[in-house]
Amino acid sequence: GAVVSQHPSWVICKSGTSVKIECRSLDFQATTMFWYRQFPKQSLMLMATSNEGSKATYEQGVEKDKFLINHASLTLSTLTVTSAHPEDSSFYICSARAGGYNEQFFGPGTRLTVL
Amino acid sequence: GQNIDQPTEMTATEGAIVQINCTYQTSGFNGLFWYQQHAGEAPTFLSYNVLDGLEEKGRFSSFLSRSKGYSYLLLKELQMKDSASYLCAVMDSNYQLIWGAGTKLIIKP
Numbered sequence: 001g002a003v004v005s006q007h008p009s010w011v012i013c014k015s016g017t018s019v020k021i022e023c024r025s026l027d028f029q030a031t032t033m034f035w036y037r038q039f040p041k042q043s044l045m046l047m048a049t050s051n052e053g054s055k056a057t058y059e060q061g062v063e064k065d066k067f068l069i070n071h072a073s074l075t076l077s078t079l080t081v082t083s084a085h086p087e088d089s090s091f092y093i094c095s096a097r098a099g100g101y102n103e104q105f106f107g108p109g110t111r112l113t114v115l
Numbered sequence: 116g117q118n119i120d121q122p123t124e125m126t127a128t129e130g131a132i133v134q135i136n137c138t139y140q141t142s143g144f145n146g147l148f149w150y151q152q153h154a155g156e157a158p159t160f161l162s163y164n165v166l167d168g169l170e171e172k173g174r175f176s177s178f179l180s181r182s183k184g185y186s187y188l189l190l191k192e193l194q195m196k197d198s199a200s201y202l203c204a205v206m207d208s209n210y211q212l213i214w215g216a217g218t219k220l221i222i223k224p
Binding site: 109 | 145146148150155156157158159160163165202206210211212214215216217
């Protein structure tokens with residue numbers, strides 16, 4: 001149990017385009033979803049926390065207008081990287097947490113390369 | 116401020132035992148997690164400690180001392196596949212995970 005999927009696994013796009021990444025909890029209801037970014041050889045960096053049905057809470061330094069997060073249902077959250085640039089190239093990982101539990105379950109990650 | 120400290124890199128021999136330490140200073144405490152992350156992959160859950168003491172799970176054990184702000188992950192009978200980064204994370208009073216930078220464990224034959 002407690003499986004989280006992400007789609008796509010990897011994506012290559014041109015600079016200036018937008019990319020949407022989906023995060024799904026497959027066998028539980030995720031009241032809270034988290035979006036992380038990880039650059040090579042660095043630790044996870046929390047970008048934002050989203051609770052189902054409400055606006056996401058962004059970490060300091062993360063542009064909410066550039067990284068659009070939607071958590072419209074208890075099993076799906078999306079992250080849209082708008083007007084992507086090469087510096088946005090990174091490994092994006094989502095995690096999900098069920099209500100009343102502390103453990104976060106991670107998706108497999110999405111590797112974004114912006115040319 | 117909030118801070119998680121763990122060694123950057125450790126090396127151990129196949130079949131041996133290794134202990135990865137983690138010290139923390141956070142605003143509140145709702146548990147400490149250990150995750151394993153292989154290169155290019157997402158983290159996978161290893162253990163969760165919220166009370167003092169040792170939690171054993173197969174070859175892996177995790178220890179917590181809340182009064183000392185200290186935890187360790189103990190890996191026994193090391194296998195080559197254990198080569199990975201090990202991330203220590205503390206859940207603070209807001210139920211947010213504060214992440215350490217990770218310890219890269221290198222296993223040698």
